[in-house]
Amino acid sequence: MALDTSEFKKTYVYEARAPVAEVLADLKTLGELDAWAERRRILMGIGSFVCVCLSISFLILSQWLLSAALFATSIALVILWTRSKHTDLENRRYGLVSTLLQRFQVDLDANAPVDVKLDLAPEDDARKCVGKLKRGRWDCEDFTDAWLSLHGRFADGTHLHLSVVEHFQKRKRYGRGSSGKMKLKTKRKGKTLLQVGLRVKPERFPGLASQAANAKKAVRLPQEVILSRLDVAQDRVAMRALLGRDGRDWVVRRTKPTSPSELVVLPPNDASRVVTMMLLSLYQVLGATHRQAPSPGRKQPPARGSR
Known part of the structure; x- marks a missing residue:
């Protein structure tokens, strides 16, 4: 049975009794879910930064309402970014x-x-x-x-x-x-x-x-x-x-290391x-x-x- 991502998101606990191949498939799905969450949070961060920059630009041009709206959007994106931290799984x-x-x-x-x-x-x-x-x-x-x-x-x-x-x-x-x-x-x-x-x-x-x-x-x-x-x-x-x-x-x-001469700092x-x-x-x-x-x-x- 394939992983039910909606159920997983309720607790972020994966629990299964299944053949190895099925568990590996579920773990691959978790990896894809995690990758999407990471991209989404990155886009939120970029969007917040862009909104702040535009807000400052419009403030200089005395576009008060537009500047305030962009600044509010930036704050909202930061809040969403913070609240979505739990969706970024530990790889x-x-x-x-x-x-x-x-x-x-x-x-x-x-x-x-x-x-x-x-x-x-x-x-x-x-x-x-x-x-x-x-x-x-x-x-x-x-x-x-x-x-x-x-x-x-x-x-x-x-x-x-x-x-x-x-x-x-x-x-x-x-x-x-x-x-x-x-x-x-x-x-x-x-x-x-x-x-x-x-x-x-x-x-x-x-x-x-x-x-x-x-x-x-x-x-x-x-x-x-x-x-x-x-x-x-x-x-x-x-x-x-x-x-x-x-x-x-x-x-x-x-x-x-890709080559014997490559300097590697091992964890x-x-x-x-x-x-x-x-x-x-x-x-x-x-x-x-x-x-x-x-x-x-x-x-x-x-x-x-x-x-």
């Missing part, structure tokens, strides 16, 4: 889901649907606020934005769960600048948590729980990513990682690569159970003193 979010689904599509069970919940509402939406407090002279607002939950099943029967949560804080205070005027100062800081989990049948991976002590040895993550939690149980493994540096500064995928976090490495690390933990298990039909060496 990274639906882009990350699309990239990961395309990357994992070959390994996912073709007959099993994926469950996706993607929250594209602004990160500082009122419903995401979890607390307001005052720290010194700063007025602070804390937000928790659990914007992605994805469930799927691989062809080998392993169940995948991926989630992304962003925690961030907005700060503001009024202070007197060097000129003596009162100014509003603002700050933002936050972090991004990625969690990947695999659920398996215990009989396929005997002794999985015993791998808990050595599981960290199998983890391979980029240097800037911090492993915050690793859980190993009889029927599941899960990993939580914290994106390093400014955790909210990430890209879907780093672009490769701190390549989110799709981090998720892929987390998933591969978890499969390394699962694989350790087979490496330690005795081969079928192989006799166990006799215990000492049994002879």
Whole structure:
């Protein structure tokens, strides 16, 4: 079933249980919707600027009514531009889901649907606020934005769960600048948590729980990513990682330089690569159970003193 854009615009939350191909088609539609919203806001900004310029020109020519009408139009366009901010979706979010689904599509069970919940509402939406407090002279607002939950099943029967949560804080205070005027100062800081989990049948991976002590040895993550939690149980493994540096500064995928001599400033976090490495690390933990298990039909060496 195709994406109902009118329903989506009510909450800006995309939720679906469908085959991968259908979800990818919906994400493409979201991208087109976002592109149109971006163009519309750009046109509003240009229109407002043009109206201000024309208003000043007609004011010089003593065309008072026309100048006032153009100025009012400019103000109206600015108000519309501000109110339409929520329609400009964050490209990274639906882009990350699309990239990961395309990357994992070959390994996912073709007959099993994926469950996706993607929250594209602004990160500082009122419903995401979890607390307001005052720290010194700063007025602070804390937000928790659990914007992605994805469930799927691989062809080998392993169940995948991926989630992304962003925690961030907005700060503001009024202070007197060097000129003596009162100014509003603002700050933002936050972090991004990625969690990947695999659920398996215990009989396929005997002794999985015993791998808990050595599981960290199998983890391979980029240097800037911090492993915050690793859980190993009889029927599941899960990993939580914290994106390093400014955790909210990430890209879907780093672009490769066009030539070896090209100077490239790499962003701190390549989110799709981090998720892929987390998933591969978890499969390394699962694989350790087979490496330690005795081969079928192989006799166990006799215990000492049994002879």
